[in-house]
Amino acid sequence: MPSSHFSLVVKKKQNEAFVVLTSVVLLIGCAVGVKDRFDNYKVYTVNVDNEAQLKVLFDLEKVAFSSYDFWKRPTKVGLPVDIMVPPHKASEFDEIMRSLSFTSTLKIPDVQVLIDNEQPKNPRDGFNWERYWTMDEINEWLDQIVAEHSDVLTPISYGYSYELEEIKGVLLSYQSGNPAIFIESHIHAREWIAGATATWLINEFLTSTDPEVRRIAESYDWYIFPVTNPDGYRYSHDVNRMWRKTRSRHDLYCLGADPNRNFGHMWQAALEPVLIPALRSSLVLLPSLNWRPDNLANFVLQRTDHIKVYLSFHSFTQLLLYPFSFTPNPSPIADDLQRIGEAAAYRLRQPFGTEYRVFNGHSLYIATGTSVDWSYGGAGIDLSFIYEFRDLGTYGFLLPADQIIPNSIEVLQSLIGLLDESENLGYLP
Ligand code: 0X9
Numbered sequence: 001m002p003s004s005h006f007s008l009v010v011k012k013k014q015n016e017a018f019v020v021l022t023s024v025v026l027l028i029g030c031a032v033g034v035k036d037r038f039d040n041y042k043v044y045t046v047n048v049d050n051e052a053q054l055k056v057l058f059d060l061e062k063v064a065f066s067s068y069d070f071w072k073r074p075t076k077v078g079l080p081v082d083i084m085v086p087p088h089k090a091s092e093f094d095e096i097m098r099s100l101s102f103t104s105t106l107k108i109p110d111v112q113v114l115i116d117n118e119q120p121k122n123p124r125d126g127f128n129w130e131r132y133w134t135m136d137e138i139n140e141w142l143d144q145i146v147a148e149h150s151d152v153l154t155p156i157s158y159g160y161s162y163e164l165e166e167i168k169g170v171l172l173s174y175q176s177g178n179p180a181i182f183i184e185s186h187i188h189a190r191e192w193i194a195g196a197t198a199t200w201l202i203n204e205f206l207t208s209t210d211p212e213v214r215r216i217a218e219s220y221d222w223y224i225f226p227v228t229n230p231d232g233y234r235y236s237h238d239v240n241r242m243w244r245k246t247r248s249r250h251d252l253y254c255l256g257a258d259p260n261r262n263f264g265h266m267w268q269a270a271l272e273p274v275l276i277p278a279l280r281s282s283l284v285l286l287p288s289l290n291w292r293p294d295n296l297a298n299f300v301l302q303r304t305d306h307i308k309v310y311l312s313f314h315s316f317t318q319l320l321l322y323p324f325s326f327t328p329n330p331s332p333i334a335d336d337l338q339r340i341g342e343a344a345a346y347r348l349r350q351p352f353g354t355e356y357r358v359f360n361g362h363s364l365y366i367a368t369g370t371s372v373d374w375s376y377g378g379a380g381i382d383l384s385f386i387y388e389f390r391d392l393g394t395y396g397f398l399l400p401a402d403q404i405i406p407n408s409i410e411v412l413q414s415l416i417g418l419l420d421e422s423e424n425l426g427y428l429p
C-alpha cells in the first residue's frame with residue numbers, strides 16, 4: 001500500500017473514531033441536558049466559479065451526517081455559499097478547497113463566540129425586546145397581552161406541534177370588515193429574529209402613536225403566529241442552537257422535517273438537488289405542515305375570504321421573495337409582486353439604510369413545498385411574500401439581540417410600503 005494511501009486510511013479511521021466518540025458524547029450530553037457547543041466551528045463564504053465546484057458542494061450537502069452545515073445553500077455558479085465547518089472537518093475542508101481551487105473567506109472564526117454574545121450580558125427584567133425570549137416566555141407574554149387587550153386581541157391556535165405544544169397566536173382586530181394579513185413566523189427554529197420581530201409588531205400595533213402605523217394596525221386585521229415551530233425553537237434554546245427543522249421522527253436517518261418543504265402546492269413537483277431524507281426531510285407523507293391534522297393550512301383555508309396577505313418571516317440575507325420557488329415560470333402577477341416588494345424594500349431602507357433585494361423564490365434556489373408557494377398557489381392569496389431578515393451573514397442566524405428593535409422598526413416600515421403599494425395597484429381596498 002502506498003504510504004500516502006496508508007496515511008489516508010489511518011486518517012479516515014481516526015476520523016471515524018472521532019465521529020463515534022463525538023456522537024456518544026452528544027448522546028450523553030442530550031440525556032443530561034448539556035447544550036451542544038460550537039467552539040472553533042467556522043463559517044466560510046465560498047465562491048462558486050464553475051460547475052465542477054458547484055457539483056462538489058451539492059455532493060457535500062447530500063452526505064448524511066457530514067456535519068457541514070450550509071448557512072447559505074449552493075444554488076448556481078456565481079452565487080457564493082456560507083458553510084459552517086466543525087473543527088474535526090477542518091483539514092478535510094481545506095483539502096476540498098485546495099483540490100478544486102475554490103476561493104473562500106473566513107466569515108465567522110468561532111461560532112460559539114457569537115452564540116455567547118447573542119444575548120445581552122445583564123438583561124433588564126421583564127418583557128422587552130433587548131433579548132431573545134424562550135418559548136415559555138413568549139407563550140406567557142401572549143397570554144398576558146391577550147388578557148390586557150381583550151377588546152382588540154383574540155387568542156388563536158391552529159393545533160399542536162409534534163411534541164404536543166399548542167401553537168399560539170393572536171388575531172388583532174380594531175373593527176369589523178377589515179381585510180386580514182396572516183403572519184407565519186419562525187418556522188425555522190434557529191432563525192430567532194423572526195419570532196422576536198413578530199412579538200414586537202404585536203406590541204407596536206397595540207401601542208404605537210405614529211399615524212401611519214395606527215392606520216395599518218386599525219384598518220387591517222392581523223393574524224400573527226410568532227413561533228410556528230415551537231418544538232424546534234425549544235430545542236434550539238436547550239440543546240442545539242443551530243437546529244432548523246421540526247422535532248418530528250420519521251426514520252433512523254430522518255429526525256425533523258423541514259416545515260418549509262412540506263406545504264401542499266406542487267409538493268416535490270421539481271427535484272431539489274439534495275435528495276436524501278436526513279437533509280431534505282421532505283419525505284413526510286402528507287404535505288401541508290402535517291404533524292397534526294388540525295394544521296396551519298386548514299386554518300388559513302377556512303379564512304381565505306378574510307386573509308388577503310400571507311407573510312412568512314425568516315432569516316437571513318435581507319430578501320423579500322415572492323412565488324414561485326418550485327418553478328422558474330413567473331406567476332401571472334410577478335410584475336406586480338416585484339413592484340410591491342420594491343415599495344416595501346424602499347420603505348424598509350429609510351430608517352437605517354438596510355438594503356433588501358426583491359425577486360421570486362426560484363431565482364434564489366429551487367424549493368418545493370414552501371409556505372408561500374402554497375399560500376399563493378394553493379390558498380389563492382395573491383400577496384404572498386417571504387421575508388429573510390437581517391443580516392448578510394456577519395452574524396447570520398446569530399444576530400445579536402441589540403438588533404431586534406432596529407430589525408423590527410425597518411420591517412414595520414416595509415409593511416407600510418407593502419400595503420400602500422398593494423392598495424395603489426388595486427389588490428387591497
Ligand atoms: O429555504 C428556505 O426555506 C428559505 N430560506 S431559509 O434560509 N430561511 O431557510 C427560503 C425559501 C424561499 N424559496 C426559495 N429560496 N426558493
Ligand code: ZN
Nearest residue numbers: 188191314315
Ligand atoms: Zn427560514
